[in-house]
Amino acid sequence: MKKIIIDADPGIDDSIAIMLAAGLSHFDILGITIVSGNVCVDKGAVNALRLSKFLKKDFNIYKSNPNPLVKELINAEDTHGEDGLGETYLPYEDREVKDGAVDFIIENLKKDEVTIFALGPLTNIARAMEKDIDAFKCARIISMGGNFKSFGNMSPVSEFNYYVDPEAADYVIQNSPNPIEIIPLDVTRKFVLTPNIIALMKSINKDVADFLENITNFYMDFHLKYENIIGSVINDPLVIMAHEFPEYFAKEKYHADVVCDGKARGMLMVDEKDFLKKEKNIILYRDIKTFPVWKNFIEILTAGEVDEEMLERIL
Structure with a gap:
């Protein structure tokens, strides 16, 4: 350990x-x-x-x-x-x-x-x-x-x-x-965590993705207003x-x-x-190599397997 x-x-x-x-x-x-x-x-x-x-x-x-x-x-x-x-x-x-x-x-x-x-x-x-x-x-x-x-x-x-x-x-x-x-x-x-990534996570583990969406909505509004991005760093x-x-x-x-x-x-x-x-x-x-980091990030949080083709399309 x-x-x-x-x-x-x-x-x-x-x-x-x-x-x-x-x-x-x-x-x-x-x-x-x-x-x-x-x-x-x-x-x-x-x-x-x-x-x-x-x-x-x-x-x-x-x-x-x-x-x-x-x-x-x-x-x-x-x-x-x-x-x-x-x-x-x-x-x-x-x-x-x-x-x-x-x-x-x-x-x-x-x-x-x-x-x-x-x-x-x-x-x-x-x-x-x-x-x-x-x-x-x-x-x-x-x-x-x-x-x-x-x-x-x-x-x-x-x-x-x-x-x-x-x-x-x-x-x-x-x-x-x-x-x-x-x-x-x-x-x-x-x-950058985007609504599309959260949507993908919902297809694997809805409870975790809903929690993530809930706490990041405010964060995403801030990033849109001040950094002009859809999503949150x-x-x-x-x-x-x-x-x-x-x-x-x-x-x-x-x-x-x-x-x-x-x-x-x-x-x-x-x-x-x-x-x-x-x-x-x-x-x-x-x-950073973003694709493999996102793949592993999602799989750890959701305790599930990511569709790599779908992930590649939304990144």
Whole structure:
């Protein structure tokens, strides 16, 4: 069993990523640690409970300090809805969500080799590193964040997760004992969930597809209004897909910094040409083979088989 911690700010696409991870039987999901981002930690924890109910999975859920390291919190409720799940206000079973996300991360990293799927701002990871950097010696961190040559979604040069807590992102990149793996907007913008894909999924597993449609309707309206696309960019599931299917992703090692202040706040500054002659501290994902990733994505979520000819026609 592969031991996993999901650090997330659920969030629509975070929730889809959690659904994916839960569909992989060889994952031992030790817990879901909640960070403020798309919504505050309290709302994020409730959404983890909503997923727990829908998936019939008794996740260990841990909350954290609700604030970024330095900056005031900025959320994305305009994108994800006031409840974080497209204003669906889905039912959940009210049970205790523990505090202590940072300590939970450290304790589990000390026990075994663990992969952290970092789907939101890197606040929890940074605080854990500040407290016990040695715990991360064998940890693998895959982060959805930043943008390389694509335009940002918070500024011309900045992606949301790293914009929300740039100090945390930079701290993790500079201090991680192993190069942090980063999946930027350049890759995720090539992975757009469309109504046609949902329709295909309904022919395989209606319950899952209906749930997906329900939580993404708000998201699709946002993308049509602000990005002029029919569908929604679902960023975070690619963290799980990159872990499972590395052969469908292109990546390179670079040195990078995150700009913490000013007009370029949150910018992932990648030294592609090695001007600085510094140690390469990130593994940056640069491209994706969309067809096989979509095929596997759909099959994991629906627990069924995709008609490849149909999929090829709608992509």
